[in-house]
């Protein structure tokens with residue numbers, strides 16, 4: 097496999113592109129953090145690649161015991177598409193994986209960078225509409241909670257938690273979006289460049305809200321597009337009650353940390 101990049105920290109993280117890189121320039125890079133997603137990852141990659149030759153994926157795997165990273169490496173040998181792998185061998189975590197992915201995407205010079213889950217909850221087929229919407233905006237969120245948005249196969253308790261968590265975050269941080277907990281979103285590199293990636297407070301999933309809050313304090317314009325969110329079918333969830341409580345507890349810390357970031361104009365959403 098050809099190394100199209102270099103290790104971000106010696107021997108702990110390796111970055112590689114496809115064996116036969118495509119000639120078409122990369123316009124959209126979707127970061128997919130993975131941990132034990134070997135049953136899901138190749139299907140998701142293929143569904144994204146089928147949408148446009150100038151769209152690609154960056155899988156950020158934390159040395160999954162089920163060897164998700166090895167499945168991606170095998171795929172890179174045969175495909176002629178923008179498929180990249182950041183294989184992190186220490187420092188496990190959804191939050192840190194996302195941060196490493198955005199930093200790598202910025203380093204690669206990609207104009208629009210997004211993130212989504214590997215478990216099928218975020219349908220690649222919603223991506224064209226999300227991408228289309230970014231004209232005139234700094235970012236777009238795939239939203240379950242705007243008109244037209246849906247959740248399929250989710251128990252009532254999970255739907256309730258999503259709604260209560262969003263109300264709480266909205267109350268504490270004042271972010272004018274409905275689905276602040278959505279992990280399906282894309283951003284322009286100009287707004288991503290304003291995020292202090294090496295100094296974020298979050299280590300876990302609350303990084304999703306921390307990034308959005310920083311962007312809003314800096315005046316970002318973010319839109320929401322309805323999506324149908326589907327409950328995971330294969331593999332196991334990594335979310336638990338402790339992670340949820342820790343994440344929600346972080347919102348007050350974000351408020352204290354970033355309140356003074358205001359650049360004079362306030363972010364808006366449509």
Ligand SMILES: Nc1nc2c(ncn2[C@@H]2O[C@H](COP(=O)(O)OP(=O)(O)OP(=O)(O)O)[C@@H](O)[C@H]2O)c(=O)[nH]1
Nearest residue numbers: 129130131156158188189190193213214333334335
């Ligand atoms: N790299 C990396 N990815 C992770 C880690 N934990 C979770 N992920 C990935 O992050 C995404 C979201 O994780 P899920 O376990 O589906 O969590 P969730 O979507 O909040 O919870 P569910 O609704 O139960 O699916 C998936 O693609 C996971 O594989 C981790 O420690 N490292």
Ligand SMILES: [Mg+2]
Nearest residue numbers: 213215217328
């Ligand atoms: Mg999930």
